[in-house]
Amino acid sequence: ADPIKIGSVVSATGPSAFLGDPEAKTLKLYVEELNKKGGLLGRPVELVLYDDGGDANKARTFATRLVEDDKVVAMVGGTSTGATMAMIPVFEEAGIPFVSLAGGIEIIEPVRAFVFKTPHTDKTACQKIFEDMKARGITKIGMISGTDGFGKSMRNQCLKVVGGYNITVLADETYGATDSDMTPQLNKIKNTAGVEAVLNPGFGQGPAIVTRNYAQLGLKLPLYQSHGVASKSFIELAGPAAEGVRLPAPAILVGDKLAAEDPQKAVVAGYKASYEKATGQSVSTFGGYGFDGIQLVTQAIDKAKSAEPKKIRDALEATKSYVGVTGVYSFSPTDHLGLGTDSFRMLEIRGGDWTLDAATR
Amino acid sequence: MAATANLSRVLRARLTPLIVLAALMVLVPVLAPSSFHLRVAALVWIFALAALGLTILMGYAGQVSLGHAGFVGIGAYAVAIGPARLGLDPLLCLVLGAVLAGMIAYGVGRPILKLKGYYLAIATLGFGVIVALVLHSEAEITGGPDGMAVSRLSLFGWRVSGALNWYWVTSGALLIGALLALNIAASPTGRALRALHDSEVAAAGAGIDVGAKKLAAFVVAAVYGAVAGGLLAAMNGLITPEAASFSHSIELVAMVIIGGLGSVFGTVVGAAFLVVLPQMLTALQEYEQAVLGLLIMVFMIFLPQGIVPSIRAYILERLP
Amino acid sequence: MSLLEVRDMGISFGGLRAVDGVSFTVEAGQVFSIIGPNGAGKTTLFNLVTGIYRPSRGKVTLAGADMTGLAPHLLVRRGMARTFQNLQVFFRMSAVENVMVGCHLAERTSFLADLLGLPSVARQNKVTREHALALLGRVGLAHLADASAGALPYGALKRLEIARALAASPKVLLLDEPAAGCNAVETEAIDHLIADIAKAGVGVVLIEHDMKLVMKISDRVLVLAQGRPLAEGPPRVVRENPQVIAAYLGDHGAREADRAHG
Amino acid sequence: MSEFLQLVFSGLTVGAIYALIALGFTLIYNASDVINFAQGDFVMIGGMATVFLMSAGLALPVAAFIAVVASVGVGLLLHRFAIEPARGASPVTLIMITIGASIFIKGVAQIVFDKQFHSLPAFSGDAPIPVGGATLLPQSLWVLGTTLGLVVALYLFLEHTLSGKALLATAANRLAARLVGINVTLILAMAFGLSAAIGALAGVVATPITLTRYDIGTLFALKGFAAAMLGGMGNPVGAVVGGLLIGLLETFGAGYVSSTYKDAVAFLMILFVLFFLPRGLFGGRSVERV
C-alpha cells in the first residue's frame, strides 16, 4: 500500500542542533518502530525529514517542498519558534496539520486551525519557577538571559508574569548565545544589593557557562535554570557547579524517580529505553517533544481512520488525556497546547543527578 | 568555422547573459511548475540580486565586503517594520528601505572605504555584525530573534501572492538588476571601477576620484542588497535576523566567487549553486554538509576563476 | 608666468631627507629632465608634485594656480599627468582599455546614464575607444590593442603608460624612466614621441638614466643628488660639470652623453 | 576595584583565547596572504578529539597530544589536496577553498563526533584563586601561559630563523621566493601544519572554559580574525595584543556598557582604531611606494 507520508523540518545542524538532533533521531526511531509493528491503517509510514540548519528561510522552503513535492499529510517539526512561524503560513494555507516542537507562545496564541505544539510554553515555565520561589520566600531576583530566541522569549514572558508573584527583578542581564564568559554580567548581579536568587532563561551551552562562572564568583544564592537545559549534558558541562541548581522540567528526566502510580512513568520508561538503546545517548526533553509530536499525529491518524489532513486535524484537536513523556495533553478548539504547569516538575541537581523536589512530587 | 566565430561573438557579447537569463526564467515554470520549485527558483533570483551588489563592489571594484547581509537585513526589516509599526505601504517601504540602505552605506562607507583588503573586510564584517545585533536585540521593534511577520506586498493595487506571482516579480527584479549591472560594466564608470581594482594610484593618476567611485559602488551594492532583502521578507511573510547574519554575508560572498568574480551571469549561477545544491543534497542526510563543503572545494580547485568565467575561457581558448 | 613652478620642495622619511629644497620651473613646450644617482629623490619629487605624497614644505603652481597638496585625481583635472617607474598598469584589462581609462576626464557621461545604459554611453564608449586606439598607435602599440595588459612585455608596458597619461590631455606630462627596458632603437622611437609631445605645447618633465636620450631632447636638465639640487642648466653645460660626472655620469655616461650630441 | 579586577581577569582569559586563534591565522597569512577560514575548525578538532579520546580512556596529556597530531594531519591534508592543486589561484579562490574546507570539516565532525557540547576537565582543578577580591581560574593561567609561550616561539621563528624568513618571503613575492630556491610547496605545507597545531593547542586549553562543539569553529574564526586585524595582520605580537584587547573590550563592554551590545562595543572600537591606524596596531605605518 502507499505509505502515509509525515513531514518534518528540524534544525539538526546549526546553533540549535542539540535540540534538533535528538528530535530528528526520535522521529526516525519512532517511525521505524511503528513500521515494524505494521504501520498505520495497514499502510507503512514514511518520514520525510529535512534539516533547516537553524535558518527560518530554509525552513520555509522545506515546508513548501513537503507540501508540494512530498505531499505529506501531517507535519511534526519546527525546532525554533522562528522556523515554526516561518512555516505556519504554508501549512495553514495547504490545510495540513502541523505539530510544532518549539516553545514560543505565539505559535498557538492566537489559535490557528492547523497548528499545535508539544513543548510547554516558556510562560508556563516562568510560572512554575516563580511558584517555587514564592514558596521559598524569595521576593527579589536577578535575571540573566540568553539573547537567542528561546532566552529572549522566556525573559519577556517571565517579566510579564513576575508581578503576579510579588517578585521584583532587580537586575536584568543578557549574554550572547555563543559567548564563552558571563563573568561580567554575573558580577553585576553579584554587586546588586538585595538579590535573593538568580534566574537564567536560556538554552545551549550558555547556561552551563553561567553556572560555572556563578560558582567561580563564589555566588551562593539559589540559581534557577529553565527547562531549556533539561538534558543530562547540562550536568556534565556545568560539572560540580551544577550542584543545587533548580529548574522546571517534564517527567522524562526523572522517569525512574517518579512515583509508581504516576501515569507518565510507563511511557517515559518506554521511550527512554528505546532511545538510549538506539542512539547511545541519554534522553533529553527535546527528543521527548518530538516523541509526543509524532505520537499525537499517529494516534490521530489511527483515530480518524484516515490519512486525510483535515480529518487528522480534527482528530488531533479532539485528543484528550494523551499521556506523553512531556505531560498529559488535552487539546481543545481554544487550546492547541493542552498542558498546564502541573506537567512541569521542579527538579534540583544533587549529586550530579536530577532529583525530584519533594514539594512537586 | 562561421559557427565557431559566431559562438565566440555570442560569448563576448554584453547582453548574452541577460538573454540566457531571461530564457531560463521563462523555462523554469514550464519545466518545474510546482510551487516548491518556483519558490526555490525565486530564492535563487533574490539571492542573485543581493549578490549582484557584491559583484559590482567586489567583482568590479575589488572591495571586499563581509557585511553585505547587513544591507539585506536593512531592506528586509524596512518592509517588515514600516507597514507593521508605522502603517506605511509595503511597496513604499521597499523603496524607502533601499534609500535607507544607500544612505547608511554612504555614511558608513566614507570612513571605512579608506581601508584596504582584509582591513576593509573586517570593518564591513563589523558593520554587518552590528546590524544583526540591533535587529536581534531591539525586540520591541524587530520582534527579536524569532523575527516578525511581514504584510503582503501590493504592486499598484495588485496584491502579490502565490508562488508563481512571486516567481515573476523576483524574475523581473533580477532581470532589471542584471541589466543595470551589465550597463555599469560596459560604461566609463565600470572601467573606472575595474581600474581602481588593479591600481588605485594609477586610477587616481587618470583623474578618477577613487574614493567617490568606491563609495558609489558601495552604495549601489547596498541598494541591491536592500531590495533583495525587501523582496525576501515580503515573499516569506516573515523575516528573522538570520537574514543579516555573518554566515549569510559569507554565503553571498561565496555565491559571487563560486559563480565567477565580476561575472553577472556567474553570480546567478553561484546563487543557484548555493540555493539549489542543498535541496539536492537532502537525500544524503547527515552527510549533506560534508558533501556540500567538498563540492565547493572541488569546484574552486578545478574552476579557479569561478564557474562561468572558467568555462567561458575554456571554450574561447578552444575556438580558432 | 611659467607653466609649472616647483618651489623649495621637501619631505623626509624617518630622518632621511629624501627631497630637500628643490625648485624648478618648466615652460610649455619644453622638455625638462631630472637626473641623478639612484636614490637621489627623483621619483619622490614626482610623487610630491603629483600629490601622492604630501610635501612637508614647498609649493607647486601650475599655470599660476596653487596645486600644493591637491589630491592626485584633482591634479589630473588641472592638467598634470604622469607615468610610474614601478609600473602601475591595469593588468586585468586590455591595452586599449588601459588607455580608455586614461580618457576618463574627457568622458561626458554621468553615473546615472552609465547605470541606465543610455545610448549616449555607447556613443561615448565609441569615441573613447577611437581616441585610445589613436594614442596606442602613437606609441607604437596599435597591434597589441586587444591584448591583455598582463601579457605585454616590459618595454611595451612603459609605452602603454605613456599613452594612458597622454589620454588625459595634460598640460604637463611627467615621465619616470620611460625608456627603461627599451633598446637603443626603441629608445629612439620614444625620443621622437617625447619631442612630438613637447612640440604640441606640453611641458614634459622627464626622469631618465639614458643619457643619450636626456642630452638629446632636453631643454634644461636638473641634477639631484641626495635630495638636493647639484646642478641645473642646459644639457651641454650639465654634462660637463665635473661634479655631475663624478657623482652620476661616470665615464660611460659622459661618453653616452657626448654621443647624443655627436 | 574588585569588580574592575574581575573584569580584567575575565577579559584577559577570553582575550587570550582569541589571541591563540589569531596566532593560527598569522602563519598561513604570512606564507600565502590567505585568511584560512578553517582555522577555527582546527581549534574545534583539538578540543573535540581530546574530549573523545579522553572518554575512550586516555589520559589528558596523551589525548591532547594525539588530538594535536590529528589536527596537524588535517592541516597537511587540506594543503595537499585542496591548496596545492589550486596552486597559482588568486587569494580569493584560495579563501573560498578554505571556506569549503571549513564546511567540510564541520560536516565530517558532526558524524565522527556528535552534535552535542562537550567540555574538558580543567587541567589544574576548578578551585578559583582569590586575588584582590576577585577570582581567577587556574585554567585561565594555562590559557595565558600557552598564549605567551606560542607568541614568543612564533616571534622567534619568524624573526630569527631562515625558515621563518622564507615563509614571509613566500607571501611577499612568490616568484622571487622560487627564484632564490625556496620550496614554496613545502613552506605552505609547513604553514598549514603549524597553524593546525597552534589551533588544536588553542582548542585543548580553551575547551575547559569555552566548551566545544562541532561547529564552534565559525565563532572562533570570527573573533580570531577580528583580533588578528586589530593587531595588524601577520604580526604575532599584534595578534596577541589584538586578542587581549578584544577580550577586554567585550568584558568591559558587558560590565560597564551593555551586555547586549558588548560585541558592538568591540567592533566599534576596532573601527575606531582602524580609522587612525588603517593597518592595525602593529601593521606598520610605512607609505606604500609607487
Next chain:
Amino acid sequence: MLTVEAITSAYGRINVLHEVWLEVKAGEIVALVGSNGAGKTTLLRTLSGVQPARSGRIVFEGEAIERLEPHQRVVRGISQSPEGRQVFGPLSVEDNLRLGAYRRQDAGMRARLDHVFALFPVLAEKRRIAAMSLSGGQQQMLAIGRALMAAPKLLLLDEPSLGLAPLLVDQILAAVRALQAEGITVLLVEQNASAALAIADRGYVLETGRVVMEGSGAALLNDPKVRTAYLGL
C-alpha cells in the same frame, strides 16, 4: 656547461619560444639581445624553472634539468636576477640578501654579503630598511646582490642595468667581468646591447622566440644588421 636544445615555451596556448637552441660554456659571458617581446625574459624564466618548458631539453653540467623544480635548480648552481626586480618588499634589505643565500648557508655567506655591500654601498647603509622603500635603482641593486648571494655557478641576469645610473652601469658591467674572473658563468640579457656585447664572449640575437644570429661579442657588435636593429647606429 649549459645547453638548451629546442626549448619551446608558451603562455596558455600561445608559443613564445620556438625551439630555441643555445649554449653557454663554463666561464663565459654570453649576452642575449632582442627587442621588446622577443622572449628573452621567457627564456631566462624557463632556465630557472619558474616557467615550464613545453618541449625540448635543458642540460646543465651534463644533467637534464628541464623537469626540475626551481629550488632544485638553485641547489645545482643556477641563480637569477629577475626582470622587474621582484624584491621581498616588506622584508629588510639584509633579509632579502640572506634569503638569496637560502640554499647556500655556508661559511662563505658572510664574505659574500660583504662583497655585495662593497659593490653597492648604499645597500649596506639601508640594510635594516624594508626593501619596498628603496628607490627603483636601489631595488635593482638588491635584486642583483640577492642573486649573487646564492654563489651561483651560472648567473642569469635579466636587464641588470635597468634603472641604474650611468655610473652604476659601468660598475655592474665591471662586476660581471670580475665574476667571470672568479669563475662564474653569466648569461646576460640586456637592452643596453652595445655595452653587453662589449663585455660578452659570445652573444645570441633573439627575434620573436627564435635565435636568428649568434657569434662572438665583437662580431655581433660589428654586424651591420645588429648595429641598425639593436644598437641604433
